[in-house]
Every structure is written in structure tokens, then in C-alpha cells.
Amino acid sequence: MFVRSIVAADLASLMALARSTGVGVTTLPANEERLSRRIDISERSIAGTAPRQDANYLFVLEDASGAVVGTSAVAAAVGLDEPWYNYRVGLSVHASRELGVYRRLQTLFLTNDMTGVAELCSLFLHTDFRHSNNGALLSKSRFLFLADFPERFSDKVIAEMRGVSDDAGRSPFWESLGRHFFKMDFSQADYLSGIGNKSFIAELMPQHPVYVDFLSEEARAVIGQVHDKTRPALSMLQGEGFSYQGYVDIFDAGPTVECALKQIRAVRESKVVTALPHHTQADDITYLVSNRKLSDFRVCLVRSRMTPAGLPISPEALSKLNLAVGDSVRAVPLSAREE
Amino acid sequence: MFVRSIVAADLASLMALARSTGVGVTTLPANEERLSRRIDISERSIAGTAPRQDANYLFVLEDASGAVVGTSAVAAAVGLDEPWYNYRVGLSVHASRELGVYRRLQTLFLTNDMTGVAELCSLFLHTDFRHSNNGALLSKSRFLFLADFPERFSDKVIAEMRGVSDDAGRSPFWESLGRHFFKMDFSQADYLSGIGNKSFIAELMPQHPVYVDFLSEEARAVIGQVHDKTRPALSMLQGEGFSYQGYVDIFDAGPTVECALKQIRAVRESKVVTALPHHTQADDITYLVSNRKLSDFRVCLVRSRMTPAGLPISPEALSKLNLAVGDSVRAVPLSAREE
């Protein structure tokens, strides 16, 4: 298993993967034209011919048979083309010493504060492959790309986490707020948003501050909370230094987590070292290793232990990375726990 | 030189110090009643009899002669009594693909977001003593207090930095914004704010978002900027992990810097160790060391080098700390550079 930049020849495999996901993954629709465009943008982003507002780097996870079994992506800078909306959860205090009144009220302000930041997106892994650190490899490989090519990204990186909704796709936050402002279901709003219509939907949302106390108890409870299924992804990002700073999705109030690019653990603690010949040690840990090549970027997992001279890497791993002993790699323990 | 909690007997010395500052230090007015109240609050805070919204810990720097030559303080939680106001610098994007329009506008929103956080305040050092790390000792001793007694403070700590104003005390931000909303000089507004009238002033400030582009060029240039004289204090706090996250003062637009209590370098990296007998080493560095005692809290600087067994401390330093060899201390290198 290894991760690499997507190429035009991957279209058929990507379509097959998209079809296998069933309905509901709006970022990976089984639509040949749209997938083809995504691949094209990624190739142009790497070539440096896509303007920054369009740049979006798409990666795939390839299994031993050469099949594409997962995707992940980073957008260089969101909101430069169409506005990018969040609610910011703020505080408003109403107090009068004379009346003996002191009320602390949470407020939601519609903002475009995240304009221009880089975004982690389009993470999808085929259900058959959700084991053996494949998810971590697929997601975190992006951090090595960020570490290798930081000049291509904004200083801040965000990820929007899916908010709370029930099995029927009903979001309590949407029911209490969004629904009043335009008559459609959350799933429809979410779909329109997913296919890039977010700004038009946001035109309908309240521009003035909304006092959270006006919302239903159910809605208040889910502000900044993630869907149960998203909890592992959130933990993973938190482990990398991402945190919730009060920005939530305007539809389901799911949290936007953020981190300065340089403060992401896998960026900050990754080191550029020399690939050494392999030798197994008792205290080997799992490293995430990239080949540092822009035009043929590859990342895989390596069981090894860092030495002052460099990182011993097995021949199989070197072959996945298209490297030889003596080449330079970027490596970081797969997670903070490994260290 | 060492730092300790203030006690009632310090009133005369504190008055003498306040008189020496001349006009303009609103947090340390040469007013016996008010200073006496400050001391009383600090003593009650330590005793645990002050409610959290009032708790404010005041420390003094004592010189070799026993004179009080500086002060620093931490408020446990601001804004719980009267509202605490900041402007938050946000972003608003106005775009229409059809019109080919894309405008990114900075906005100022009046918020009470900092309600409940701990605040570093009342830092003052007599001009004669502004050398030999006295300033760092006085300011950073608070971090050891936070590290020793974190349960007494909020998870987040802020410091409001003085914004840009000219020699005549004229603030370009005030001239362009505040002045329109009530007819007084910045210095008067600043004075009223300093003596605790902030909320009443804020009632007069715009509640609706202000587009920064409506302000003068001069005013726009100073948003989030510190006064030249405050630059060293800002650097010191930045070195400890504090950062500007978009909150500014409503009068002069000086930045509020913030840090999670546990992430402050001097908190995070301080260690509780045993005081060892003194022996000078070639690679000694300067440590900030506290005695960890709530009722007789003391901090001083120690030249030493950490050993696995503990920290060697000179008899003079131990005497300042009211400790003996074998007692437990909290120690951290005075600055990240020392390490």
C-alpha cells in the first residue's frame, strides 16, 4: 500500500471506487466529467499552472494489486473564488450592575474568516481497506506533502468535520436554524453545498448574529460536535495538533478544526534524512515516509528506527517510493504515540 | 531580588512606588484606598475567600534592601462582573461570479468572547531596576504561580498589549473610530477604562460590524499593532507561546495575546524538583524557581544546571525562597533561549 499523486490514467479506477461508495459521498460523485476535472486540476496544481484559488492536490491509495482504494486531498486556499462561510461561536454579555443582571449568551456570527486557508478534504477509503493504519497513511500522507511544499499552501490548515445528524440524515441544528431560512431538507442543502453551491445557500442564512438560546435544546447541544462516525477522524487530527477554535459549519454546526501548517505534528517533527539499507530492530516503530518528489510524490509506511545517519528502509518500501538507498526522504513517526 | 505575594504591610511601599511612577499608569494609581483594596483582594484571593470573578493575585518585586520596586498581577477570570469587550477582526467576502466581483473586507465585531479567561495585568517595574532580567523575573514569576495553582485560573490566559499612540497620547484608531461615537480624547477614554469603567464606555461603541475600509489609512495600519515601548513585552510573551488571534482593544486596537494555560512555555516546561546543595558549573543557565507555597509564594532567579537528582540552588537563593535543601521547588529555564 502506498499513497501517490493522482494521474490521468487513474480515471477508470477512480470511477470504479466512486461507484462502490454508494450514494451520499458528495465529494466523490460517480460522474466521469467531474472526476476527470478533479484529476486535471490536481495535475495542473502540481505542474504549477493552476492559479492558487483553484489549486487542489488529490492523492490516491494504491493497493498491492495496483487498484485505487482510497483518496485524500488538500485545497491550497479556499474561499478565493466564492465566499467560504462559517458561523463563529462568540459570546455576548448583557449585564447591568444596577439591575443585578448578568447574562452570558452564545452567539453565532456569519463570517468568511477562513478565506484563503488550506483545507484537508475528499478523504475516502474503501470499506474493505479500513484496517492496518491505511486510514492514517491516506490522511497523514498529506502532511508530508505540506511539509515538503509549504510554499504552495497557506500558513493555516483547516478540516471541516461532519456534524451531528441522525440515521435519517436529520440534523438538529439545521432543523432549528437553517430550515427557517429556506425550505429544504438538510440533505438537500448539504448536497448543494457539496457540489460547490455553498455561497448561494449562505445568501439565505441569517447575516445578523443569532443568539444560541433561541435555538432548540437539541440544536444547542450539537454546536461544535462531530458525528459519531467522524470521532476517529477528529481524534486523529487532534493528535496532530488540530483544535476547534469556535468555527462551525453553517448547516450542521460541525466543528472546523485548524492548525498552523508548521505546527502540525507530522510537519513539525518530520525530518529530512537519508534512506539507509534495511535492518530490523527490536524497537522498530512505524514511520510515515515520503519521497519528497513533486512530480511523482509517494508516501508509504515503514517499520524502522531512526539512526543518526538516517532511516533504514526495506527494499520493498524503497520500491514503493521509487527511491534507492542513499536518496533523501522525509520521515516522521506515524503518530505521537509511536515516539 | 525576588518576587512574592503582596501583604498588607506593603501598602506604604506600594504607595511610594505608585507616587514614583508619575501620571498615566492607570492600573497603579497613587490612591491609598484603591491600593489598599487591591492588596486586600489579593490576600483574600490567596485565602480562597474572594469569589472567582474578583480573584486577583498581586505580586511585588523586593530588592536587596527590602523595598518594593515592581508589581505584577493575574486576574483569575475577567468579565464575570462587568462585560469585557474586544473587537474581533474578522473577514467578510462580497463576491458575485456573475458581476465578476470579489472583495475581501476586514470587519470589526464587538464581542465579549474573552469573558471568563485569566488576564496578566498590572505589570510595573521602577525605571531604576529595568535591567538584569528583573523585568523577566517579575513578569514570568506569574507563570510559575499559574503552574503551581492552575485550578484557580481559567484554561486560557490573555494579556492586553498597549496599542499605537503618538507622543501626545493620540491614538490613530481612536481618532478614526471611537471619537465619532463619543466626544472625548483617547486619554480620557483610556483613563475611564483603566479605572474600571470599560463597560460604560463600550455602550457607546458601535455594536454593528464596522468595515475596516471605512477607517483612515493610519487607523487601519495600527490594528493589532503594539506601541513601540510595548514591543519587548510582546516579544517576551510570544517567546512563552502567546499569540495574537484577532482580538484587539476597542480603544486603541492594541492586540490581545492569548495562550492556553498549559501551553505557556514556562508552565509546560517547568518541573517540580528537589532543591540540592549548590555547586557552580561551567554551563549554568538562569532558572526561574518558585517555592510552590500558596500562603508565602516566592520566586527568584537561580544560576544552575538541572541534574537527574534535582536542581542545585545557592544558600542565598534558598533563603529568598524561604526553603532548605531537600525541599521541593518548581523550576524552568528563564527563557527558551537558555535551554
Next chain:
Amino acid sequence: MFVLRPSRLTDLPAIERIAAKSPVGVTSLPDNRERLYAKIEASVKSFESDVCGNGEETYFLVLEDTRTGELVGTSGVVASAGYQEPFYNYRNETLIHASRELGVHSKIHVLSLCHDLTGNTLLTSFYIDEPYQYTEWSDLLSRARLLLIAGHPQRFGDSVVSEMVGLSDEQGNSPFWDGVGRLFFDIDYAQAELYCGIKGRSFIAELLPQHPIYVPLLPEPAQEAIGQVHPAAMLPFEILINEGFETERYIDIFDGGCVVQARTANIRTIAGHRRCRVEIGETAGAPVQLLANRKLTDYRATVGAAVVDEQQGTVRLSQTLADVLCVVAGDALLVCAL
């Protein structure tokens, strides 16, 4: 027979009795001796004052039984709302949220804090004892204020407003306050009205947010209370609606009660009254009409039989009625159909 006249300091005990009976929310009739005394004092001064614009004057009238001298009702006029402290209301507004791409155009109802009605003349303090409600005397009590305005237009504004008491239950809970004001104050409606009585209404208004309040987010009972009138206030409300007052635009910030407004010149009693010279004579079989003199300290209004001669510009009254109205032959009298 009843006559409406300016209140006097000697009326205080009787007015106190009335104030104690008036419902919560009628803050212009506080159950508080000192404030009632001040109110009468201000009224006496206003009727005596020689003004040429609408300023701080407040006129406070009482309805007296001419036989017994007993008082059975009160009503008042504030020359200029918001003269001493800002006069706040919520303005009913709609915001348009439009998305061309989605082809959606939705109107969102919001409440915006405003003081648009500052400077309007304000009708206040309406209270009448139960047996006289829905009689010509309740009509007199309310509408004679309009004849006072008609007789002295320079003392009043171009528009007239009145705040109707909004919905509250028997425990004194207001669904509108519970849904809106309580959020910002965490005190109950009765307490809020109490503070208003003591500190003035703008005190609380100044602590309310300047941001519009999205009505669809309010609890149902609060939404339903918007622009409603308390059953106990239906009588004064209906009288003003018949006068052509409009209801849509403003509501009270406390209980969401309706604030009615009309252009002074278009109010039915003001537009439809006639100014006639008094003649004393026979009035048997004449229609009963609303009658008011044009005096100030001796202002009197009542309902009685009167014969108007439009060509001559005269009105014929009995001597008794003329005495009640403090007029003699040749004096001006304002007449309006009931």
C-alpha cells in the same frame, strides 16, 4: 353625567384607588403615591404652560361623576414621546433573503429595536371603572383627548401613537417577554415592569441588543403574542382602531403588545370635528354628541345633546350642559359625532 377635566392635586387619593385597580403593564398608572403626585403636578404645570411646540408636557385627565364628584376613570396625553428619555419600540420588519441561483426569495420577519416614534404624541393612562366600559363615557374618556389635540394642534405632534398592553397570563407571565426579554435579563415580566416603573423604560431598552431578532426562531407563544392586545385592553384598542389608528408596524419591547399609530390630521375625531360658537337653548330630541371646550386649565369635555347649525357655525346646548363644559354663549366648542 360625567365630565372629563384636568387632574388636580386634590384628586390624588381617588387616582391612587384607580391605579391600584389598573392592570400590570399600564406603567403610566404606577401604583405609587409619589409618582402619581408627580404625574398630577406635571399635568397641572402643562395645562398652565404657554408653549408653542410639543415638548415635555404631559396632560393627565380624570372622568368625574358630576353628581357625586367621584372619579371613575383616567386618561392622558404625552405631548412628545421620548422627550425626556428615548422611546424604544420594536419595528416589525422583513428582510429579504434571495438566492438567484436557487431561485429562492424568502422573506424573514425580524424585530428591530428603534426609536422611530420619538416626537410622536402619546396617548396613555386609559382606565375606566367596569360599569362604564363600552358606554359613551369610555368613548368620551379616550376621544376627548383627541379633541384636546384638535383644539390645540400646536401643542402636539403630527402623529399620535398609543401602546396597548400585550398578552400576559393570570400569573403575570408574558409569553413575549419569556421568549425575548428574559433571554437578556433573566428576570420575569412583572419584575421587568417593576424596574421600568422605577428606573424608566429606556433603562432596559438600552441593554437589549441592537441586532434584529429573527422571529421564526422565537418560541411559538412569543411569536403569537407579537402585536396582540391584552383582553383587558381591548376597549381602548377598539376605540383607537375606530379612529383609524394602524397596527402593523411597531410593538412594545416588553410584552410585544401592539403600538397603534395615526397621522394626527387623519384621526377620525380630529378630521371630523367641527368648531362652533355656543348658543344656549332648547335641545329636546337633539343627537347626543362628543363636546369639548377649547380651554386649557378649564378644559372640559362631555357627551350630551347638542344641535349644530352648519351654515351658522353654531351649536345649541342646554344651560346645564354649558355649565358642565365651562362655556357661555359665544365661546368656542368642539363637536364630534359619537
Next chain:
Amino acid sequence: MFVLRPSRLTDLPAIERIAAKSPVGVTSLPDNRERLYAKIEASVKSFESDVCGNGEETYFLVLEDTRTGELVGTSGVVASAGYQEPFYNYRNETLIHASRELGVHSKIHVLSLCHDLTGNTLLTSFYIDEPYQYTEWSDLLSRARLLLIAGHPQRFGDSVVSEMVGLSDEQGNSPFWDGVGRLFFDIDYAQAELYCGIKGRSFIAELLPQHPIYVPLLPEPAQEAIGQVHPAAMLPFEILINEGFETERYIDIFDGGCVVQARTANIRTIAGHRRCRVEIGETAGAPVQLLANRKLTDYRATVGAAVVDEQQGTVRLSQTLADVLCVVAGDALLVCAL
């Protein structure tokens, strides 16, 4: 002599000539053949329509030289502003910022985006060739619209508004747009007006922020332009001010120009006109008056000598004038003093 009549499709070339001469900012007279054609077509349909409320109708009138058939001016009436797309304005408002502790009470002037004027009848498209400005014919061109409203009140709203072109310099720069709109769009005033002409005005309004704009923060020239009228628009402005239109409350979102408003019933021409039966006869020495028939597709208005007999409810005209006005003896005619 000139007569005002509904525009016809055959007027298109002449109207195009007029549109080309009208100033920037008069977006209701676009310099664009297709849109003018549509405008005339809509007007023809409106005059023919049988409606009982004010809906989508737009009435477009032309001033014709009865001798030559030449057109020298245009004016229009939109039955209901905001019928097809929201009608946005800035509302002039003051916010009160009060601090009891400091004893400060300051009033802050803000502009709030609103569509309060939706449903009002809108006077538009006023243009008259230079030689006829400030004559009885310019009065006719503007005020005959009011007689059209007076003759068919059910077709129009309770209030009438008109947007006056605001200040702009010879280069087409508007200080108000430069200080406000440009911030949000970064396009110049002429471009903005161009977009409006093509996309409709609400297109831009929808992109403006819903938050109030603090006037004291605007550049001086933008502040000064608030509520001002372009010198070229002083004539229609003065006519409407004489009619009792008020100026204070609303301004245009593009150039800050004054939006004037009046209650329909209170407009001088509407309140002061008389409806008379036509008699044909001698009118030597009779006063020259504003005259309009009560027809729709044959609507005509002009200025001429006429003798009104108030008692009889008749108006005497010359045969020539009656022909111009498309009336015969016994027909209704609306008459108003100039």
C-alpha cells in the same frame, strides 16, 4: 400646445432619442432599444388591463406637440414598486448610544438597507427637453401622473415615492458610490448603473451587507451626498416638493440621492383636484389649469383655460381643448389649479 398621452409602439424612435439625452442614473430610461420597446409594450398592456389592485402595471407617458406630433418629454408611473424584484433603499436612521454612568446620550446616524417602500407607487422616467423646462409643460408632465392616480385610485398604492438622481460629477463619478458601494464592489458608479440596467437593481442590493452603515465613518464627500439631488434633477424634485413630498427618510443605495415620499391622499394635486362634467363653451379670460380625462387607453392631459362651476360641478372648455383631451360634453374631467 402639448398633450400628455400613453406611449405607443410607434413612438419608439422618438423615445430612443430622448433616452439618449437623459442623464446617467435615470435607469428607468435606458439607452437601449430592446428595453425601451419592452417598456412601451408593458405600458400599452397596463393601460388596457382591467385590474382592481396595484400590481405589475407600469404606465409610460409621452408629451406630444399637438401641432407637429413631435415628442418632447416622458414620464412614468410604476403601480407597485418592488412587484417584480425587491425595491431596496437605505433608510436614514439614528441609533441611540447611551451611557448612564457617563451621562452621555449620543445619536449616531446610520444607513440601513431596507425595502420598506415595496408596494408604493413609483414615479419614474421624468425627462423633458430643455426649452420646456420650468414651464407649465414640465408641470403638466409631472403632475398629470398624479391626476392619473387620482382618476384611478384603485390601480395605485396608498403612498407614492420617487427616486431623485443623486450627485455625480462630469466624469460620472458619484461620491456616495465611491464612499460606500465601491467598498463592496470595486467597480465604478457608471459600471454599477450599467449592471443595474442589465441585471436589475436588486442584483446589486442583494450583495450589499445587511448591517447598518455608520455615516460618521464615511468620507466627507459621501456624507455630503446623502439625500442630495443632482442639479439636472432639480426640476422634477421641486415639482414633487411643492406637491408635499417629504425627503428625510430614504435614499438611493447607489448614489445616495433623495427618495421622496408622500401619502397618496395628501399629495396636493390629488387632494386639491376636482372632478367635473365637461361643458363646451366660451373660456375667454378663464384661468389656465391642469386638465386630465379619466380614460385609460385614451388618457390625455394638458394645460389650458377652463371655467369651473363649483356649485354645478361642471367645467367649461373650448371645443379645441376638448378634442385634445378626447372628451365630449358630459364626460368626466379632472381639474387642478397650476
